[in-house]
Amino acid sequence: MSGKGARKxxxxxxxxxxxxxxxxESNLSDQIIRGVPSGILAVDREFCxxxxxxxxxxxxxxxxxxxxxxxxxxxxxxITPFVDVVRGVYSSRAANIRKEVLLTVGGxxxxxxxxxxxxxxxxxxxxxxxxxxxxxxxxxxxxSAELNRQLATLxxxxxxxVHELRNPLMVVSGMAELLMRDLDPSSKTYNxxxxxxxxxxNLERAIAQFLSFAKPFEIAPAPCNPKELCDRxxxxxxxxxxxxxxxxxxxVAQGIGNADLDSARAAQAISNIVGNxxxxxxxxxxxVKLALSQDExxxxxxxxxNGPGIHLQDGEDLFKPFFTRKxxxxxxxxxxxxxxISAHHGKVTYYNRPRGGACFEVRLPIExxxxx
Ligand SMILES: Nc1ncnc2c1ncn2[C@@H]1O[C@H](COP(=O)(O)OP(=O)(O)O)[C@@H](O)[C@H]1O
Ligand SMILES: [Mg+2]
Numbered sequence: 001m002s003g004k005g006a007r008k009x010x011x012x013x014x015x016x017x018x019x020x021x022x023x024x025e026s027n028l029s030d031q032i033i034r035g036v037p038s039g040i041l042a043v044d045r046e047f048c049x050x051x052x053x054x055x056x057x058x059x060x061x062x063x064x065x066x067x068x069x070x071x072x073x074x075x076x077x078x079i080t081p082f083v084d085v086v087r088g089v090y091s092s093r094a095a096n097i098r099k100e101v102l103l104t105v106g107g108x109x110x111x112x113x114x115x116x117x118x119x120x121x122x123x124x125x126x127x128x129x130x131x132x133x134x135x136x137x138x139x140x141x142x143x144s145a146e147l148n149r150q151l152a153t154l155x156x157x158x159x160x161x162v163h164e165l166r167n168p169l170m171v172v173s174g175m176a177e178l179l180m181r182d183l184d185p186s187s188k189t190y191n192x193x194x195x196x197x198x199x200x201x202n203l204e205r206a207i208a209q210f211l212s213f214a215k216p217f218e219i220a221p222a223p224c225n226p227k228e229l230c231d232r233x234x235x236x237x238x239x240x241x242x243x244x245x246x247x248x249x250x251x252v253a254q255g256i257g258n259a260d261l262d263s264a265r266a267a268q269a270i271s272n273i274v275g276n277x278x279x280x281x282x283x284x285x286x287x288v289k290l291a292l293s294q295d296e297x298x299x300x301x302x303x304x305x306n307g308p309g310i311h312l313q314d315g316e317d318l319f320k321p322f323f324t325r326k327x328x329x330x331x332x333x334x335x336x337x338x339x340x341i342s343a344h345h346g347k348v349t350y351y352n353r354p355r356g357g358a359c360f361e362v363r364l365p366i367e368x369x370x371x372x
Pocket of ligand 1: 272276277280305307308309310318323324325326328329330331332333334335358
């Protein structure tokens with residue numbers, strides 16, 4: 001036991017002589033602190049809780065008892081990344097720092113924005129005060145807005161060029177395919193024609209992606225059978241999986257009813273994600289799984305792989321147009337997927353699985369939202 005539970009809060013209380021007015025004041029400030037939706041947490045130099053409001057436990061996804069006065073923050077394992085950030089600021093003795101941290105709260109990935117300040121000023125550093133809020137929605141909105149701005153510019157730029165390229169390219173791949181029909185598959189010439197065909201296909205795919213950006217984006221939701229949607233995604237992705245000898249399978253939970261979706265767009269979004277998973281895994285030993293389930297209000301598509309997982313540098317964003325680590329990548333697949341999913345009022349998130357590989361989660365509301 002550290003005995004820190006007995007440590008007095010360093011927050012000044014009103015003196016007894018002024019009790020009537022002071023008590024009312026402190027009551028009021030207590031009420032305000034309890035009522036604010038943000039999290040407020042004060043800890044002493046041993047990282048034991050001095051004060052925490054109900055918002056703190058709610059945002060961090062822990063039980064209020066875990067943040068009781070005297071509780072050791074290091075013991076609250078679910079918020080380790082949060083504690084690490086606060087500790088980092090504390091040891092640097094920096095004053096009034098803003099940070100962001102990713103936490104898994106109730107199985108969901110949340111972004112928490114923190115403002116950390118010393119409790120008694122840098123000269124006498126008795127602990128820290130942390131003000132924080134869940135900024136996941138705001139960040140998602142900012143990302144979508146930024147993405148839409150970029151997409152509009154990109155659309156204008158590419159529409160013209162892309163149209164000019166598409167037709168000749170289709171002729172190239174068509175001719176290469178014709179040539180292959182007449183050639184012996186073990187010959188060198190067949191191999192060359194095959195390379196022309198594959199590369200032309202890659203270019204066509206890239207052009208199709210550019211066009212998706214260039215066209216005005218509209219979504220036409222209609223009742224659709226999610227199982228059929230899954231089948232369509234598998235159809236779209238099987239050829240790519242076969243080319244790389246990757247095991248690709250889908251599972252669909254029982255009893256999934258119809259959902260209001262733009263099924264062509266949704267299939268495009270999810271097959272972009274499945275396609276990336278196929279690209280990410282090793283040839284022959286690679287495994288990719290698409291699992292569809294549902295809860296009361298959402299369909300959940302989980303795309304898991306046994307690839308290297310996702311490792312980003314500071315400031316990198318997978319969903320940003322042109323972010324790619326592939327030699328012949330466009331960096332548009334996930335940007336398009338994000339756009340389609342957001343237009344459905346859905347969400348796409350990802351995480352690295354504890355046993356390796358990545359998992360993308362796509363949540364799509366079953367019922368159409370009003371502003372469609
Ligand atoms: N399942 C995954 N595993 C590892 N990295 C991934 C996965 N999915 C996407 N990525 C990364 O995200 C990047 C962007 O994907 P995307 O927007 O589809 O563009 P592209 O596929 O053209 O590179 C990829 O280049 C890859 O580095
Ligand atoms: Mg891609």
